[in-house]
Amino acid sequence: MEKKRKLTIAKAMSEAIALEMRTSPDVLVMGEDIAKMGGVFGNTQGLLDEFGPDRVRDTPISETAFIGTAVGMAAAGMKPVVELMFVDFFGVCMDAIYNLAAKQSYFSGGNVTCPMVLMTSVGGGYGDAGQHSQTLYATFGHLPGMKVVMPSNAYDAKGMLAAAINDPNPVIFMYHKALQGMGWLGTVQRSIVHVPEEHYTVPLDKAHIVREGQDITLVGLGHTVHLALDAAATLESQGIDAEVIDLRSIAPLDRDTILASVKKTGTLISVDDDYHSYGVGAEILASIAEQENLQLKAAPKRISYPDIPVPFAPEMEHHVLPNANKIVSAAQRILKVGEHV
Amino acid sequence: MKLTRTQKLWMFEKMVESRHFENLIKPAYFEGKQPVFNMAKGPLPGEMHLSDGQEPCAVGVCAHLRPCDAVTATHRPHHIAIAKGVNLEAMASEIFGRANGLSGGRGGHMHLFDKDVNFCCSGIIAQGMGPAVGAAMAAKLRGKDDVAVAFIGEGAANQGAFHETLNLASVWNAPVVFVVEDNAYGISVSKRSATAIERNADRACAYGMPGIFVPGNDPDRVFEAARDAIARARSGQGPSLIEIETIRLEGHFMGDAESYRPEGEKDALLTRDPITLYRTRLENEGVTPSTLDVIEATAKDRITAAFAHARQSPAPSPEDAFTTVFA
Ligand SMILES: Cc1ncc(C[n+]2csc(CCOP(=O)(O)OP(=O)(O)O)c2C)c(N)n1
Ligand SMILES: [Mg+2]
Numbered sequence: 271m272e273k274k275r276k277l278t279i280a281k282a283m284s285e286a287i288a289l290e291m292r293t294s295p296d297v298l299v300m301g302e303d304i305a306k307m308g309g310v311f312g313n314t315q316g317l318l319d320e321f322g323p324d325r326v327r328d329t330p331i332s333e334t335a336f337i338g339t340a341v342g343m344a345a346a347g348m349k350p351v352v353e354l355m356f357v358d359f360f361g362v363c364m365d366a367i368y369n370l371a372a373k374q375s376y377f378s379g380g381n382v383t384c385p386m387v388l389m390t391s392v393g394g395g396y397g398d399a400g401q402h403s404q405t406l407y408a409t410f411g412h413l414p415g416m417k418v419v420m421p422s423n424a425y426d427a428k429g430m431l432a433a434a435i436n437d438p439n440p441v442i443f444m445y446h447k448a449l450q451g452m453g454w455l456g457t458v459q460r461s462i463v464h465v466p467e468e469h470y471t472v473p474l475d476k477a478h479i480v481r482e483g484q485d486i487t488l489v490g491l492g493h494t495v496h497l498a499l500d501a502a503a504t505l506e507s508q509g510i511d512a513e514v515i516d517l518r519s520i521a522p523l524d525r526d527t528i529l530a531s532v533k534k535t536g537t538l539i540s541v542d543d544d545y546h547s548y549g550v551g552a553e554i555l556a557s558i559a560e561q562e563n564l565q566l567k568a569a570p571k572r573i574s575y576p577d578i579p580v581p582f583a584p585e586m587e588h589h590v591l592p593n594a595n596k597i598v599s600a601a602q603r604i605l606k607v608g609e610h611v
Numbered sequence: 612m613k614l615t616r617t618q619k620l621w622m623f624e625k626m627v628e629s630r631h632f633e634n635l636i637k638p639a640y641f642e643g644k645q646p647v648f649n650m651a652k653g654p655l656p657g658e659m660h661l662s663d664g665q666e667p668c669a670v671g672v673c674a675h676l677r678p679c680d681a682v683t684a685t686h687r688p689h690h691i692a693i694a695k696g697v698n699l700e701a702m703a704s705e706i707f708g709r710a711n712g713l714s715g716g717r718g719g720h721m722h723l724f725d726k727d728v729n730f731c732c733s734g735i736i737a738q739g740m741g742p743a744v745g746a747a748m749a750a751k752l753r754g755k756d757d758v759a760v761a762f763i764g765e766g767a768a769n770q771g772a773f774h775e776t777l778n779l780a781s782v783w784n785a786p787v788v789f790v791v792e793d794n795a796y797g798i799s800v801s802k803r804s805a806t807a808i809e810r811n812a813d814r815a816c817a818y819g820m821p822g823i824f825v826p827g828n829d830p831d832r833v834f835e836a837a838r839d840a841i842a843r844a845r846s847g848q849g850p851s852l853i854e855i856e857t858i859r860l861e862g863h864f865m866g867d868a869e870s871y872r873p874e875g876e877k878d879a880l881l882t883r884d885p886i887t888l889y890r891t892r893l894e895n896e897g898v899t900p901s902t903l904d905v906i907e908a909t910a911k912d913r914i915t916a917a918f919a920h921a922r923q924s925p926a927p928s929p930e931d932a933f934t935t936v937f938a
Contacts, residue, residue: 306871307799330769330805331736331797359735362770396649397656397708399719401734454866456649581932582719583708584656589929 277465278451280312282424283389286431287314287351289469291321294349297435300327300336301353301389310355311391311450333363337388341370344386349435353389357444358404360390371440372415383438387431392420393446393493393543395591396455400579403587405544407491410442411520411553418520419474420444422495423461424451426518429472437474446492458496477524479531483513486601487531487538489554491517494541494592501597510601520550525557532558536567539600541592546574568604573597614834616898618674620906622830623893625673626666626886627910628699629690633661633861635918636689636706640865648866654707654922657719662690664828664860667885668792669694671825671833672760672853675841681746681759683739684732686721687792691762692732697725699913703921710927717927717935736797737763737770740789744780747787747844758786758844765854766797768811777818777852786844788837789852794859799871815852825855828885831892858883 277285290297299314299321305328308315318326329336333354340350354360360367367388374384394403410418417439421427427445434441449461480495481502488498495516502512513531517524532538538558540551551572558570573592581587636659643653650656662669665687673694676682684691692702698713705712706720713723721734729746733739743761750757767773768791780787791811795802808814815822821843823836833855840851858880862869869877890903 302797303799310798328800328804330800331766332769332771334771362735362737362772396651397719398650398658399722399734400717401721402658454648454650456651576933578933578936579717581717581927582657582722583716583927585708585926585929586716586932590932 274464275467276462277424278312278457278462279421279424279427279445279449280309280315280451282428282465283313283431283445284308284315284317285465286428287435288317288320290349290432290435291317291325296348297351298325298327298348299351299353300329300340302329302331302355304328304353309353311445311447312452313389313445314353333359334366337363338366338370340386341366341374341384344371344384344440345374345382349385351387351389351435355391356402357390357392357406358401360406367416367440368413372413375439376415384440385438387434387441387443389443389445391447391450392444393448394580394587395448397582397584397587399582403580405542405575407444407520407542407544408549408553411550412548416440416442416521417474418442418444419518420446420492420520421518422449422490422492422516423463424465425463426472426478428465429470430474430518432469433471433474436471441474444492448493449496458493460496460499472518474519475522475524477518477527478516479513479527480516481512481514483511483535485511485535486605487513487515487528487535488541488597489515489517489528489538490541491520491550494543497592497594498541498597500594501601504594504598505601508602508607510605510607512601517550523553523557528554528557529561532566533564537604538570539573539597539604540570541573541597543575543592545577546572547577549574568606571600571604573600614831618834619831619893620898622670622674622834623889623903624906624910625670625694626830626889627907628914629666629669629693630663630886631911631914632689632693633663635914636661637865639918650866659720659865660687660863661861661865662687664858664880664885665792665794666690667828667830667833668762668790668855668857671830672788672790672837674834675837676760677757678728679757681729681743681757682762683743683759684730684762685739685764685767686732686734687764688721688723688732692723692725692730695730696728697723697730698727699917700920701725703917704924707921707924708926709921709924710931711924715927715931737767737772739763740772740776743787744776744783744785747780747785748783751786756786756845758788758841760788760790760841762790762792764797765791765793765795765802765811766800766805767791768814769805777815777820777850780850781819784847784849786847787850788840788844789850790837791852791854792857793854794857796859796863798863810854812852812854820850820852822852822854825853828855828857828883830885830889858885860884
């Protein structure tokens with residue numbers, strides 16, 4: 271049997287970047303605290319030592335400037351990998367992303383591409399309050415012209431980041447803080463998995479069925495994949511066989527995989543930790559609702575974050591975050607089994 | 612107006628209060644985070660940015676402010692909040708996420724709002740600068756002589772909002788003072804490696820306002836620079852920029868290993884603790900040690916009482932998360 275190399279998502283990401291940097295001189299990394307510190311979330315550790323300060327650049331706190339710069343580098347054919355440590359901070363530089371990077375190909379009639387990657391952390395649950403705990407999947411997923419992806423485990427992280435760096439389009443590469451494997455934040459152990467040493471890619475447009483089941487489909491992404499798996503284990507003990515889908519990609523959304531699953535199971539719960547309205551779950555449920563000749567056995571359901579800013583106090587924050595219990599109760603309710611709430 | 616002994620003792624007292632506040636946070640922060648450090652755990656979850664070493668910036672400026680003057684601060688807000696007169700018990704309760712905190716536990720340490728003394732802070736770099744100009748313009752348009760002060764770190768001077776706000780404040784002749792706390796680092800990135808010129812104070816001339824550099828992390832010199840800039844704003848002569856050379860005695864946030872600092876740098880900083888130095892100066896100027904001891908003891912008692920209050924206070928109800936989203 272092959273020897274296991276269990277890596278965190280952080281380590282898998284830095285490994286993916288290093289492999290691309292070794293193959294192509296066009297790949298470079300820039301962002302705040304990514305060189306000397308190796309990234310606040312550890313995903314650029316070791317790169318400065320191997321590749322030096324020309325290709326691994328700490329930037330000033332000037333996001334409009336360095337993300338705009340990345341767009342220009344990408345237009346010139348380089349492959350910048352840029353980090354802005356929290357998705358919450360993108361308000362200061364959104365223009366360069368959704369009006370420049372995302373539209374470069376279209377405005378040039380496909381003649382100028384934008385092969386850049388923007389890495390950013392998402393998620394709360396650790397008391398960092400309303401400007402450091404958001405996910406904003408739908409905000410980015412809503413804007414055409416860029417891919418938006420997030421791994422749920424280290425294997426996918428390495429393969430998806432390799433695919434993202436080689437993709438000719440801008441890719442927003444989100445990573446969830448609850449899975450990152452940092453020393454200072456707890457990590458869902460299931461995200462730390464075997465990662466092959468060699469180069470490989472994982473497609474950016476394919477959802478992944480992580481657990482097969484017959485009775486209900488649970489769709490998650492990033493951290494909520496693990497919540498769904500936990501819920502599926504509980505449901506199994508109650509005689510409910512749940513299928514769990516890891517979206518991997520917010521944009522494009524792999525509707526085919528979701529639909530095929532729902533055709534089999536007859537109903538669905540989507541689980542994400544972004545604000546409820548106009549969210550990932552809304553898009554998934556709308557896609558199901560639009561299907562002609564699809565008979566659901568029970569009404570589908572969204573579990574998400576309510577339409578409120580993220581509160582600081584744990585008593586409030588944990589009350590509103592999605593969790594496995596909420597998924598279990600929702601499944602029981604829509605399948606009309608177990609305790610009725 | 613010369614700096615009086617009363618003012619000096621006030622600055623000393625507020626610096627001691629601020630430092631004691633941070634000193635009580637330190638052990639509390641690690642409660643529940645041992646043996647394995649996990650930021651999510653304990654009575655103080657989340658990031659924690661301490662202000663040890665930067666107290667002179669806060670007291671030298673806030674000594675000139677009234678409760679009706681507005682202050683916007685940063686992710687590193689405690690020293691400024693205390694010098695501005697934010698309610699200590701409500702502030703401590705907020706940081707512990709209690710129902711009687713400034714915002715009922717919704718904001719935490721990076722989002723302290725105290726309407727009574729016109730203080731607020733936030734977590735995105737340079738974010739408070741626009742609102743400070745807004746507070747200043749509101750006073751001006753209503754014919755009041757209130758002023759506003761925006762505190763930022765030196766790293767924020769590279770943010771677009773810094774340059775836009777300085778220009779706007781100048782064009783509108785807003786009664787505002789911008790205070791840059793230069794602690795030489797933005798997280799791990801040194802000012803030298805990230806800033807095109809040596810002194811941010813020199814950037815002021817590009818926006819038609821005075822730029823004052825205050826060396827030495829010295830409360831008295833900060834006091835003097837701020838006195839002039841705030842008087843200028845109050846009398847309708849427009850904005851100023853002050854850059855204060857200061858030191859960060861702790862990591863960027865608690866748990867920061869600070870491996871980016873050159874060998875020996877931290878030890879050298881620790882010999883320049885501004886509160887110790889200021890106490891020595893006051894003694895040399897003839898203040899008796901026992902007077903200073905009494906000030907220190909009462910200042911610390913006040914903070915200790917605020918923490919005790921916070922710890923005894925009830926947690927918010929989970930359902931409180933849904934209130935105050937809209938007015
Ligand atoms: C727009 C934005 N970019 C990045 C960050 C992450 N960040 C938080 S504090 C900090 C460093 C700030 O340095 P400085 O302004 O010098 O303040 P200091 O921490 O030294 O007090 C950074 C980069 C942020 N909060 N907002
Ligand atoms: Mg700084």
